[in-house]
Amino acid sequence: MSSMINIIKQNSSFVRPQYFFINGFHDIPHAKLYYMFLCFAYVVAVCGNSIVMFIIFTQRHLHIPKYIGILNLAVADLGESSALIPNLIKTFLFDSQYITYEACLANMFFVFFFIALQSMTLVVLACDRFVAICLPLRYHTLLTNTSMSVMITGMWLVNVVIVGTTTVLITRLSYCKTIVIDSYFCDHGPLYRMACNDNSANSIMAKVNTVLVLHVPFVFIVLSYVCxxxxxxxxTSWEGRVKALKTCISHLLIVALFFLPFISTYIAAVTFSLHPNARIICLSLASAIPPMLNPVIYVLNTEEIRGFLKKKVKQNTSKISNLHAL
Structure with a gap:
């Protein structure tokens, strides 16, 4: 590995390695079984989110603000899983732990971009529930397809700026001590801490990202649900309360799945020294489980999507019965 450190590109200011080495787990037996589980989670996430996207695209009565938000969440889930897990499988199941400098930065950008998109989409869906329950008479005025599309477009642009700035700042760092990244992908935290020159701007940006992507959205969602x-x-009626609350169950479950693992890991890392293996397990599960379960949650708790699938299953069952009758 020491020979790889000597393979560097040096310009007038910065020392950049040609490759980084993704370390993964530290001395955990049968780690490949865990990576295979993540592979399974990815397959389920791709199938589930593709089905949700197909249903929303093809059913015109679902072309409404709420489902535009759900569609964007499915895109974010699919993007985050695809940016993370195929590279992880290639890296650890096929023993290809070296990654080029440019590919590493691209991997970091897309993983964090789609994680941020997931977080902000949950905020938009919280807005949808807030307006629907707290301001029902103004729902169709405040939340139109146009306003939802504008919010989602704004999210994409804001995320490009935030994550793009974070990625560009990495290019100002020099790596003259080690090229080993103690994570399972090109993780921003381990990457900027490895640098041998001033990384204060990167440290500040890491804190800004945490606040903007985790803290602010989570606080906003909590305040929305307080309202x-x-x-x-x-x-006045108990039935009315239950009916209104049922429309929030899917969103609440998805919020819990997304935020609690990330926030718990962040608090643990700040409170005491978190072992790299524990950090990798927590963050990889936090990244893999929500995209896998989100489509299932929406299918089980959303009447329109559940009704569409029941209709298709019934039609296919009838066709099979007719074929057997012939």
């Missing part, structure tokens, strides 16, 4: 709960208490 929703207050609105539910004003509904």
């Amino acid at each position: 929703i709960l207050l609105a539910l208490f004003r509904i």
